[in-house]
Amino acid sequence: MNSSVELKEMYIKQFQSFENTLNGEKSLPFHQIRKDAIKKFSALNFPSVKDEEWKYTNINPLLSKEFKPADSIPEVDPQFINKYLFDKKEFITLVFINGYFSKEFSDVDALPKGLVIETICQAIKNHPDLVLRYFSKTTSSGNNIFAELNTAFANHGTFVHVEDNAVIEKPIQILYITKADDILVSPRNLFLVSKNAQVKIIETYAGFGDRSYFTNQVTEFIVNDNAVVEHVRIQDEQLNAFHISTLSVDLEKASNFSSYNINFGGSLVRNNVNTKFNGGFAECRLNGLYVTQGSQFVDNHTSIDHAKPNCLSNELYKGILNDTSRGVFNGKVFVRQDAQKTNAYQQNKNILLSNDAIVNTKPQLEIFADDVKCSHGATVGQLDKDQLFYLKARGIQEKEAKAILIYAFASDVVHSISMTQVRDHLEALLAEKLL
Amino acid sequence: MIEIKNLHANIDGREILKGINLTVNKGEVHAIMGPNGSGKSTLAQVIAGREDYEVTQGEILFNGKNLLELSTEARACEGIFLAFQYPVEIPGVSNTTLLKNALNSIRKYRGEEELDAMEFLTLVKKKMSLVELSEDLLRRSVNEGFSGGEKKRNEIFQMAVLQPKLAILDETDSGLDIDALRIVANGVTKLKSPENATIVVTHYQRLLNYIVPDFVHVLYNGKIIKSGDKSLALELEDKGYDWVIEEAAELV
Numbered sequence: 135m136n137s138s139v140e141l142k143e144m145y146i147k148q149f150q151s152f153e154n155t156l157n158g159e160k161s162l163p164f165h166q167i168r169k170d171a172i173k174k175f176s177a178l179n180f181p182s183v184k185d186e187e188w189k190y191t192n193i194n195p196l197l198s199k200e201f202k203p204a205d206s207i208p209e210v211d212p213q214f215i216n217k218y219l220f221d222k223k224e225f226i227t228l229v230f231i232n233g234y235f236s237k238e239f240s241d242v243d244a245l246p247k248g249l250v251i252e253t254i255c256q257a258i259k260n261h262p263d264l265v266l267r268y269f270s271k272t273t274s275s276g277n278n279i280f281a282e283l284n285t286a287f288a289n290h291g292t293f294v295h296v297e298d299n300a301v302i303e304k305p306i307q308i309l310y311i312t313k314a315d316d317i318l319v320s321p322r323n324l325f326l327v328s329k330n331a332q333v334k335i336i337e338t339y340a341g342f343g344d345r346s347y348f349t350n351q352v353t354e355f356i357v358n359d360n361a362v363v364e365h366v367r368i369q370d371e372q373l374n375a376f377h378i379s380t381l382s383v384d385l386e387k388a389s390n391f392s393s394y395n396i397n398f399g400g401s402l403v404r405n406n407v408n409t410k411f412n413g414g415f416a417e418c419r420l421n422g423l424y425v426t427q428g429s430q431f432v433d434n435h436t437s438i439d440h441a442k443p444n445c446l447s448n449e450l451y452k453g454i455l456n457d458t459s460r461g462v463f464n465g466k467v468f469v470r471q472d473a474q475k476t477n478a479y480q481q482n483k484n485i486l487l488s489n490d491a492i493v494n495t496k497p498q499l500e501i502f503a504d505d506v507k508c509s510h511g512a513t514v515g516q517l518d519k520d521q522l523f524y525l526k527a528r529g530i531q532e533k534e535a536k537a538i539l540i541y542a543f544a545s546d547v548v549h550s551i552s553m554t555q556v557r558d559h560l561e562a563l564l565a566e567k568l569l
Numbered sequence: 570m571i572e573i574k575n576l577h578a579n580i581d582g583r584e585i586l587k588g589i590n591l592t593v594n595k596g597e598v599h600a601i602m603g604p605n606g607s608g609k610s611t612l613a614q615v616i617a618g619r620e621d622y623e624v625t626q627g628e629i630l631f632n633g634k635n636l637l638e639l640s641t642e643a644r645a646c647e648g649i650f651l652a653f654q655y656p657v658e659i660p661g662v663s664n665t666t667l668l669k670n671a672l673n674s675i676r677k678y679r680g681e682e683e684l685d686a687m688e689f690l691t692l693v694k695k696k697m698s699l700v701e702l703s704e705d706l707l708r709r710s711v712n713e714g715f716s717g718g719e720k721k722r723n724e725i726f727q728m729a730v731l732q733p734k735l736a737i738l739d740e741t742d743s744g745l746d747i748d749a750l751r752i753v754a755n756g757v758t759k760l761k762s763p764e765n766a767t768i769v770v771t772h773y774q775r776l777l778n779y780i781v782p783d784f785v786h787v788l789y790n791g792k793i794i795k796s797g798d799k800s801l802a803l804e805l806e807d808k809g810y811d812w813v814i815e816e817a818a819e820l821v
Contacts, residue, residue, distance in 0.1 A: 520657045524711075527617050527653075528671035528727065529645035529678070538670065542661025542710075 138180040138197050146176055148203055148318075149286050155205075156289075164258045167269055171285035178279040190462045190494045191433045195402055196376045201318035201348040203287060204232040208313040214342045215239055218309050218370070220555045225336075226251065226306045233290040233310070233319040248300025248331070250293070254322050257293035264295060269324055272354045272382035278406065280378045284320045284352040291322035296331040296361075305334035305364075305553055310351075314343030314372050323353040327361040327389075334364040336556060339379075340399070341372035348376040355383040355391070359413065362390045366556055370563060371399035373428065380406040385445075387413030394551055395434065395451075396560060397424040398567055403432040409447070410439040411473070422451035423547045425567050426459035426491075433462035438480075440473040443503075447477070452547050453484040454540055455491035462494045469501040469508065476503060480510040485517060485543055487536075537568045570595045570766050571616070571636075571735055576627035578615050585611045587791030588627070593735070596763040600777055600802060601770045603788035604810050609770045610654055612788070613739040616768075617651035618644045631735070645671075646678035648734030652724040652741050654770075659711040664723070667711050668693060668730050675731060696729040700756045718749035725756040736760070737768045742776035754779030774806035787813050 149172045153160060180197055181188040210231055219227060222241045228251070229239035235253045242251055250261070257265050269288075273281045292308050310321045327333055339349055349371060357363050371377045377400040385391055397403060409418050424432045438447045453461045463482045484493045497510040517539050525535035544564060551557050571593045578586040585608045593599050603609050615622050616629065618641035629636040631647060639647065659667070672692075673683040684692065697704060700722040712720050721741055728736055738757065742750055757780050761767065769780055777785075777799065785801040786793045787810065794817035795801065805813070 518657075521659050523619060523641065524653065524657045524659065525662075525667065525671075526641040527645055527651050528667060528731065529642055529675040530667075530670045531642050531674055532640070534670060534674065535642075538662055538666060539659070542659065545661045 141180070141197050142176060144200060145283060146172060152203060152287060159258070162258060163262065163266060164269070167266075168286050168288060171270070171282045175279060175282040175286055178277055178282065180279060187435065187464075190460075191404055191431070193402065196348065199316070199346060199348070199376075201316055204234070204312075204317040204319050207231050207234045207236065208315070210311065210313070210342070212239075214340070215309065215311055218311070218338045218340050218368075220307055220336075220559065224304065224555065226304050228292055228306070228308045230290060230308070230310045230321065232312055232317060233321060235290070246300070246302055246304065248297040249302050250295040250297070251306065252293045254291040254293050254324065255289050257324070261293070261295070264326060265293070265324065268326060268354070268356055270354075272356070272384050272408070272410075273352060273380060278380060280350055281352050281380045284322055284350050284380075287318075287320040288322040290320065291324075294323070294325045294333070294335065296327045296333045298328045299330045300328070301332040302334070305336060305556075307336045307338070309338045309340070310349070312341040312347050312349060312371075312375070314341050314345040314347045314374060316345050316347065318348045318350060321349065321351045325353065325355045327355070327357050327363055329358045330360045331358070332362040334553065336366040336368065336553075338368040338370070339377065340370045341375050343372065344374070346374040346376065346401075347372075349378070351377070351379040353379070353381045355381070357383060357385050357389040357391050359387045360389060361386070364392045364552060366394040366551060367396065368560070368563075369397045369399055369403065369405070371403070373399060373401055373430065375400050377403045379404070381408070383409040383418070385409060385411050385413065385416040385418060388415040389413070390417045392419040392550070393421060394548060395420070395422040396548070397422075397432050397434070398563055400432065401430060403430070405434045407434065407436040408439075409437070411442045411445040414442045414444040416442075417446045418448075420447070420449040420451070421547045421550070423453075423544055424461055425454045425544070425564065426461060427456040427567065428459060429457070430459040432459075435462075435464045437466040437468070438478065440467070440469040440476045440478060443472060443474045443476065445473065445476055447479070449480040450547060451482045452544060453482075453493055454487065454544060455484065455493055456487040458488070458490040460492045460494075463512070464496045464498070465510070466498045466500070467508065467510065469499070469503050469506050471502040473503045474505045476506040476508070478506070478508040482512040483543075484514045485540065486514060487517070487540075537565065540568055541565075570632060572630040574628050574630075576615070576629065577625045578611060579623045579625055580611070580621055584625070585622070585791055586615065589791070589793060591786065591793065593766045593768060595734070595766050597784065598761070598767045598769065598780060598782045600782035600785045601768060601788050602772070602785060602802065602805060605772070607788045608791045609788050610739055613651055613737045613768070613770050616737060617641060617649060642674070643678070646675045650728050650731060650733030650736045652721075652728060652736065652738045654740040654743065656712045656720045656724055658713045658715075660713050662711050663708055664711055665693075665707045668727060671727075671731060693730060696726060699729050699759060700726045701752050702726055717744035718746065721745055721749065721753055722756070725753050729756065729760055733765065735766050735768070737770065739770045740772060741769070742771055742773060750776065751779065774802045777802045789814055789817065
């Protein structure tokens with residue numbers, strides 16, 4: 135591909151073929167959202183390192199590839215899937231392969247009262263009012279070309295609606311698994327959590343195969359008054375994969391949102407996490423972990439918008455980087471003029487395991503109110519030599535000693551996850567990456 | 570058990586140890602005393618394998634093996650244990666994780682079966698009583714938020730679990746009140762056997778009231794300048810180090 139202009143044209147052409155496969159669905163009101171998105175997409179440019187928001191993240195490797203929208207479900211060795219699945223008795227399970235919902239591997243029977251789960255294409259037909267009201271509402275303001283591309287192709291993904299006062303005990307796990315076959319997958323999630331409702335959702339992104347693929351993903355959350363959400367996002371894409379995601383969260387009055395953004399995989403990864411307080415007395419905890427090796431590149435851009443007073447945000451992102459891998463952390467916290475009594479804390483800590491690993495970190499606080507408590511900080515370091523010597527002096531082999539210290543470093547990001555199975559799974563994935 | 574011959578060691582190009590000769594046999598307790606900055610802790614760290622020090626001359630044989638060729642962890646697996654002067658805090662790593670990994674690594678090195686969770690717990694509980702530590706310590710992070718006394722007791726507790734052949738106690742008495750000192754010393758004494766040996770590095774004589782040494786050495790300016798029996802320690806307590814230093818200077 136010669137230029138990003140040609141690439142845009144290619145995606146626009148692909149959109150036209152995608153439209154033709156929709157048949158009657160083209161006449162549904164929802165399709166206008168897709169058409170608006172492709173219009174916005176064509177008016178925007180792919181970002182380059184000249185854009186402040188992409189200063190450290192060169193996406194040329196992504197732009198040089200032609201990915202075609204996935205159009206079928208491949209054969210999958212169940213082992214690849216089972217590796218990422220939790221106990222189906224204890225979790226509501228949805229599995230998507232190359233973006234397509236897989237009945238075979240999913241288990242959404244006997245949903246508890248107050249919970250609606252459908253695929254996005256079903257929800258477009260069954261719940262047009264809710265979908266039209268909320269879809270793209272949290273992402274439409276920006277100039278996020280990748281979010282627009284995702285919206286244009288939106289057809290696969292998960293719609294969750296937790297009704298007023300419903301407390302869903304069983305966590306919902308959604309696994310998106312992709313066969314590396316030079317394809318584009320565009321998973322799209324819309325999670326509506328109504329007043330006083332509670333829910334736990336785990337999204338996992340993983341892949342298999344030797345070729346490349348591009349996961350271009352968007353998740354939107356509407357967290358209504360007094361609702362409580364725990365959200366875990368596990369990104370363990372195959373190491374040739376491109377992964378660009380946007381998580382957009384609207385927090386209403388006295389709601390509570392905890393996010394765990396865990397990254398192990400991918401060749402070039404960019405996660406945008408945008409949260410906004412639309413009501414007072416709400417709380418938001420953003421936890422992040424990125425563990426990279428080889429020539430992986432992982433970029434986390436987060437923003438927290440304190441638009442209303444009396445809210446709390448607490449952000450902790452940690453990176454463990456080995457070999458020649460690179461990490462980027464950019465965390466913006468806005469405290470608007472009206473947002474008095476804001477508490478906002480932000481930390482980014484990194485450990486470099488090799489001399490060639492690089493991390494660019496930029497915590498940013500922009501405060502326009504005067505009665506607030508805010509702090510931010512960033513550290514980049516190595517494993518503590520004294521701690522390493524202590525463990526080795528007790529007979530622990532160097533490799534294990536390092537793994538123990540790295541796990542300890544990572545553990546305070548994940549230790550507050552309430553689901554034991556999820557914590558154990560992350561511990562196992564971490565061990566797999568480190569040993 | 571351990572034979573140190575003409576040991577010279579540098580840190581950052583500065584010579585700290587200037588020709589140490591010391592032989593410790595099994596069943597023996599040796600005390601190494603000396604004023605601040607004489608090289609006592611350096612000797613302890615060099616034996617344990619701290620990489621910051623460069624050994625420029627001499628050798629250390631441990632049960633016939635050339636210790637200087639072994640990694641820190643291999644030395645520990647061979648049976649060397651250093652009770653640290655300043656035990657480091659390791660947030661996020663529980664004492665159980667540390668001990669279980671250490672014990673099984675040592676057992677594996679020796680070709681023994683690793684202990685399962687139950688066997689490990691039984692062993693650990695037995696050893697805890699030795700230094701009067703409570704069980705909730707196991708779940709706590711290594712040394713994090715411990716008082717000075719707890720840290721030192723934890724060192725002796727680890728020693729009890731790992732059962733080394735040679736224990737080196739580096740200023741284990743520093744920062745201990747009299748009760749903690751008694752607990753630590755009792756622990757060490759109970760662990761003594763005809764098959765293992767102890768090197769006590771200390772500034773003061775008071776620990777030696779509890780852990781009675783067979784030999785006492787005075788280290789000064791990187792060399793052992795005087796050796797004697799336990800009465801030497803009492804003499805040092807009484808008269809200080811100056812007379813030994815002067816006596817050594819006269820010999821040169």
